[in-house]
Amino acid sequence: MQTLGSFMIYTRIVGSGSFLPTTVVSNNSLAKDLLSRGIHTSDDWIVQRTGIKQRYLAKDDINTSYMAVESAKMALTDSGINASDIDLIIVATSTPDCIFPSTACIVQSKLNANRAAAFDLQAACSGFVYALSTAESFICSKKAKNVLIIGSEKFSRILDWNDRSTCVLFGDGAGAFVLTASYDCGILSSCISSDGSISDILSVSGHFEKGEIKGSPFVKMDGQSVFKNAVKVLEESARAVCNKACVDISNVNWFIPHQANIRIIKMLGRRLNVSDDKFIITVDKHANTSAASIPLAFNVARLDGRIKNGDLVLIQGVGGGFTWGSSLVRI
Ligand SMILES: CC(C)(COP(=O)(O)OP(=O)(O)OC[C@H]1O[C@@H](n2cnc3c(N)ncnc32)[C@H](O)[C@@H]1OP(=O)(O)O)[C@@H](O)C(=O)NCCC(=O)NCCS
Structure with a gap:
């Protein structure tokens, strides 16, 4: 805005x-x-x-x-x-x-x-x-x-x-x-953040050099570190964007966090004191589709009629880098 x-x-x-x-x-x-x-x-x-x-x-x-x-x-x-x-x-x-x-x-x-x-x-x-x-x-x-x-x-x-x-x-x-x-509505507040000092917990290190692949061409992950950091930064950035927009978290209609793991999402809900039914969940059907997971989940809830014009939606990503971000959007 x-x-x-x-x-x-x-x-x-x-x-x-x-x-x-x-x-x-x-x-x-x-x-x-x-x-x-x-x-x-x-x-x-x-x-x-x-x-x-x-x-x-x-x-x-x-x-x-x-x-x-x-x-x-x-x-x-x-x-x-x-x-x-x-x-x-x-x-x-x-x-x-x-x-x-x-x-x-x-x-x-x-x-x-x-x-x-x-x-x-x-x-x-x-x-x-x-x-x-x-x-x-x-x-x-x-x-x-x-x-x-x-x-x-x-x-x-x-x-x-x-x-x-x-x-x-x-x-x-x-x-x-x-x-x-x-001039009517849209993104009320947003933030993006990174912490490159923990980049090794989730990476694909491979790159081309002189015609050869150096490093690993595959995803490497320390699952437990990713889990702990994801919950922490998702909670912090949810609070930050809501505070910035002067919106109480209880007034957000729908939460669309990155779809990586249902346990991360449930723990986030508990920390924010938000009930499970306010979360759009597609990780069961799509698994983790990385950068595609949020718009895939949004579109499911838009098409089935859950997300309506006027709703407040909190969109949140987290992943390798380590990176994260949130946007609070009036639809
Ligand atoms: C990856 C994740 C599911 C692993 O769960 P976990 O409870 O941490 O499990 P651990 O890594 O401690 O492994 C526990 C055991 O399960 C085993 N295991 C790992 N993958 C397995 C699989 N697919 N099937 C069966 N067993 C498996 C491990 O070898 C280990 O066995 P051990 O106890 O004999 O050594 C969990 O850490 C996680 O979800 N992290 C976040 C990942 C994420 O969201 N990444 C994307 C972020 S963008």
Whole structure:
């Protein structure tokens, strides 16, 4: 939100969209597949520790830009804004099609969004809240009027399918928002934060050097450190954005935290004194889709009628970096 003369400029969500690959893999089916390679896991273990029951996995011919474009088309249709009127495209992803061109430039071309500047944003699982906050800065400073933000991940590409402590946790998918400048309502307050000093608790260290991959091409995670830090920063940033907007947490209608683990979400709810039924939960069906998890969850609740115009929604991301952020939005 920004005051210009006597007018408040808000960043309003006017459209949302999502895309999930067609292949659904249940815990049982994944456990069977892993067992054939001598790796033991079970539906019981995965559900009890994470709340995940299944995930969607993209086939070889589906890449991050494809999923991004499909979710963007749905969001644009929902918004009624033409691709040619989009000023800026931001794609949040840790699994870009290639190093460059950016996935955002590929999306721009496929959508014929000819006027848009386009770039990728990498903040791991916090990517979408970082994109939302960045878009807000462009809109409130009048550098852009209509912005398309997308979280898209083919996370299965960077999973070590021999590491049961990580490979059961993630899935693929994409989600998008169309944002526009509004005098009525939109983002009331937002914050983004990082702590690079604990970057080693969640990382993919691999990179190209002289034609070779150096470091690991796979996700490495200290699950318990990630868990503790996630709960802490999600609580702190929820309180910070609500205080900044002078909104009591009890007046927030819906909470959409990053969908990584149901136990993180439940602990957050207890710390904020918010009942479970105010949380939008999709981690059971989608697993952790990294930067895509928030718009995927938002779109589910928008389509099934839970999130309505006028509602106050708290959107929260957390992930590798270590990064986190929150936005309090009047829909
Ligand atoms: C990953 C996570 C589910 C692991 O749960 P945990 O209770 O911390 O479990 P631990 O890592 O202590 O492992 C406990 C045991 O389960 C085993 N285990 C790990 N993965 C397993 C799996 N998929 N199936 C069965 N057993 C498994 C471990 O080997 C360990 O066995 P041991 O006791 O014989 O050594 C949990 O730490 C977590 O959710 N962390 C946050 C992760 C997250 O959200 N990441 C994304 C953030 S963006």
